Amino acid sequence: MSEGDRLTELAKRRGFFLQSSGSYGGVAGFYTYGPQGATLKENIESAWRDRYVTREGHMEIDGPTVMPEAVFEASGHLDGFDDMIIECPECGESHRADHLVEDAPDSGVEDAEALPIAEVEELFSEYDIDCPTCGTALAGEPIDDFNLMFGTNIGPGSSSPGYLRPETAQGIFVEFPQLAEYARNQLPFGVTQIGRAYRNEISPRKALVRVREFTQAELEHFIDPDADEPPLHRVEDVVLPLYSVEQQQADDGEMQERTVREAVDEGVVADPWVAYYLGVSKGWYDRIGVDMDRFRYRQHLPGELAHYASDCWDAETEIGGDWIEVTGFAYRGDYDLAKHEEYSGEDYSVFKQYDDPITVEKPTVDPDMSALGPEFGGAAGAIADELDALAERDPDAFDGETVEVTVDGESYEVAVEQTGFSIEEVTESGEHVTPHTVEPSFGVDRLIYTVLAHAYEEDEVDGEERTYLSLPPETAPTTVGVFPLMDKDGLADRAQELARDLREAGLEVTYDDSGAIGRRYRRQDEVGTPFCVTVDYDTLEDGTVTVRERDSTEQKRVALEAVDGHLLALRDGEQRFESL
């Protein structure tokens, strides 16, 4: 069995994840997290919150998964995701069907994308359109509709289309004006969101790696590109395993190690904010259980860059020989906010106050409309606007007796004295800045898949093969298994009482009294439970229990009344098992 198959089998058998709606044949690309998986996910998400919300001092919001069409017109997802594709039966090349129709001589069709598919298919016959690659006639070939967004209707009827969000980021961007208020209009600030996103993938693959509904944890850090710098010194010595474009294109390209500081100084990572988050994140991956020997940061190749990104690095993990993307670190510039400002008409900028107000000489006009109106009639208004723009663009144009402006291709001469031109001293207390966005975007499901795959271990205990998940105690869904050595002589009662006490102390506890003790240890090993506590005959005598550690299978005796404190400390990394 491959690494992935073994993992999927264990995941189903032990309750990490399973394909959804199995009773009805299953649905491709949808998974249900079982009891272990749901808690594992919760643990990873809360470790993420701890790192990217609490410790970075960012905000968290929680928005809806359905958003109106206008949002995705602005974001570019509507056009970018909705393509008609036709595949040539001869050479196998795929082409945009709508573009071929528009390009066909005499078709006269201008907006084929808006037409129903059946109609576009007919147009292929009508205009005898051939494959641009090999010339084969495409008439009669089916057209595939690639719409990666799930659509729906908001309210009755179809007048108000909506889509399931294909990324959580837009839910942050659209609320920017109010979020800036919450941040008291002070840059920089960061906003996070953990939530579901949906993409109607053509072919979901590899269990949790490519699914149609998934969880993202995204951070949008809004910065003033001219003023804000990341606190690089906090991570400057972190060593990054980098796989740059240059190395990817080299024949024998391998990863190279650079500290965050070196990466910035040498220009390997172009943007210091991106470098900062690469540095912050490396320790976090390690903390949740990613094997850092199977981890790298890979730079996007020029052709891979999304429409908004100027530079992008992915965190990738290796599973079964494949590298999978678990996080994208993108510098999105002002693309998103500028788009939403343009489409919504709302203000998506932040007013940045100068330390000291500055005085500037500003050319202004104050056209005498009572003179321009009679002279130029209906064009007067537009001429006034153009004068205003011209004054800012080229004040020298007002030096002569008259000034010439062009409106709708018509040239007009205006007497300078009628323009009210003057140069005024203006005091400016600040300026409007459209922030740039730095975006680390985490795929939670792929991280879960990675953590499970990297935790999967096999060894031998007393000549018997054993499978266990070497999950960090903080990440493991169950922290402690509690067993009576025997299900008799009152041991079970004492053990159940202990299990209740440990749960009350805030630990995730499983109680098990079924079968031989070794079997129970192995059950917990397979779900990655780091510690097991056994109540035995000595417990009845001297009030101590054994604590057994998963990876080493070693045991220590601990006093009953101290066991909850030790386990909490072990879980939180404040104590090591060896020092018990």
Add this chain to the structure above:
RNA sequence: GCGCCGGUGGUCUAGUGGUAGGACAUGAGCUUCCCAAGCUCAUAGCCCGGGUUCAAUUCCCGGCCGGCGCACCA
């Protein structure tokens, strides 16, 4: 979406034109003083629909699902 291969208890699998056997797991009982021991018993299965046939889990067609390759991954 295309092509190839596949789909039998929770899991892994044997097998068959006359509705199925094992292993592991699970539950009950016995046994057991720390790492999947043993014994007894029990629960539980042929992906869905159509066709051929007296009879289909088995053969044929379609669908769904999975693996791999291609394409796709804004």
